[in-house]
Every structure is written in C-alpha cells, then in structure tokens.
Amino acid sequence: MPRFSSILLVLALVSACDREEAVTPPTPEPTPEPTPVVEPEPEPVELQHPIDVWEDGSVARQLERRTAREDGLLIVELGEDWTPYLFSEVDAQTGERFPNAYRETFLALARGEIPSDHHGERAARDKYLELYGIPP
Structure with a gap:
C-alpha cells in the first residue's frame, strides 16, 4: 500500500498545480510610416x-x-531668312561680307513667291522648286 499511497500523492500534487500558460511576448504596435514631405515645385x-x-x-x-x-x-536656326551655306553672304573664315546674287531669289521662292526676273520665269515654268534647292 505504500506504493499506492505514493502514486496517489504524486497524482494529488500534479493535479493541484496550476498549469502555467505559455507567455507570448507582447506584439509591438506598428509604427505609422512617415508621410513624405512634398516640397512645392519652384515657379517656372x-x-x-x-x-x-x-x-x-x-x-x-x-x-x-x-x-x-x-x-x-x-x-x-531655320528662320525666314535662312539659306544653305552656298547662298550665304559672309565668309566663314574671314567674316568678310560679300553679296550673293541668288540669295534673294532663293528666299522669294522659299516663301512661295515668284520673282519677276528670268529666275522666277523659269521656276514658274518648271514648277519643281527642288531643282532650285528648295525642299517641298
């Protein structure tokens, strides 16, 4: 019987103990993401x-x-007075100015005007200004 009483004693002690629950660590509260600072765009x-x-x-x-x-x-610069280098009136190396007889005719044809000289008559007759260096 001593054996039975010792078993009974062990059972009593085991059942008398409170069961400890597993301790879970506290979850940290999520930190809010910082809102990005939007700098105003500089005025143009x-x-x-x-x-x-x-x-x-x-x-x-x-x-x-x-x-x-x-x-x-x-x-x-491709403005109204632009011409190809061939019709320029300034020497690129020396800067010296010299007249180009065909420059004004070229500019008039590029504007869609027909000059009242032999160049204009021929351009009106040919109708294809590409022949005179003027792209369509």
Missing part, C-alpha cells in the same frame, strides 16, 4: 529668349537660348 522662370528643344520628332521643352550650348545642345 520666365525665359528671356526661349528656344524649343526637339527630341524624338517633337518639342520636349523650352530652354533659355544662352544656356543651350552649356547644356551640350546645338542651335539650328
């Missing part, structure tokens, strides 16, 4: 001499003319 600077910057066949942005070369850009 008014350009004194704006030029168009073309990329992929269309105007991408405008730029100040004097800073174009600093940005590695080439300025191509």
